Amino acid sequence: MHDLQFLTATDLEARAELPETALARHYGTIDNCLVATFDEVSYELSLIQLEAFAGPGDWHQRFSHAVAAVFEHIELTPGAARLCFGELARGNPRIRARRAAARDAVVRLLADEYERERGEGLPYLHFEFLFGALYRTAQDELAAGGESTRVAERVKELLGLLEPVPA
Numbered sequence: 593m594h595d596l597q598f599l600t601a602t603d604l605e606a607r608a609e610l611p612e613t614a615l616a617r618h619y620g621t622i623d624n625c626l627v628a629t630f631d632e633v634s635y636e637l638s639l640i641q642l643e644a645f646a647g648p649g650d651w652h653q654r655f656s657h658a659v660a661a662v663f664e665h666i667e668l669t670p671g672a673a674r675l676c677f678g679e680l681a682r683g684n685p686r687i688r689a690r691r692a693a694a695r696d697a698v699v700r701l702l703a704d705e706y707e708r709e710r711g712e713g714l715p716y717l718h719f720e721f722l723f724g725a726l727y728r729t730a731q732d733e734l735a736a737g738g739e740s741t742r743v744a745e746r747v748k749e750l751l752g753l754l755e756p757v758p759a
Contacts, residue, residue: 627686633672634694651709660744667740677731699723
């Protein structure tokens with residue numbers, strides 16, 4: 593998917609190797625197809641994050657592992673970076689709303705895991721700021737053509753600056 597704004601049903605059916613009219617029968621519109629695809633990718637990423645936070649290590653290590661696993665999955669999923677971080681997602685109100693809900697779920701996960709591990713919480717706003725800064729870094733790196741492994745490293749570096757490991 594190179595330019596989603598100009599994608600036609602015929603293009604999509606050809607790229608997906610679907611018979612003609614399959615898209616219309618299953619999704620109705622390209623927009624519905626894109627939203628369903630976003631939902632699927634978002635769900636997969638949420639499972640990856642939950643798995644990482646269920647793993648070993650402290651909050652920082654588990655969050656770093658989640659970041660690396662998310663970007664590895666994005667790299668292996670054609671079009672995922674564009675769909676999750678690109679202009680189309682910002683311009684599509686349905687995807688924008690779903691992205692906001694996914695962001696809130698990640699922020700809640702970060703806050704809950706931090707509180708569970710440390711026995712005390714920080715304001716929710718702290719985690720909103722942290723996630724927003726990390727997300728924006730990833731978005732900028734991907735827009736500049738950065739490879740997912742490098743994007744994950746940059747995000748982890750920023751995490752270390754914004755959220756130092758306690759002594």
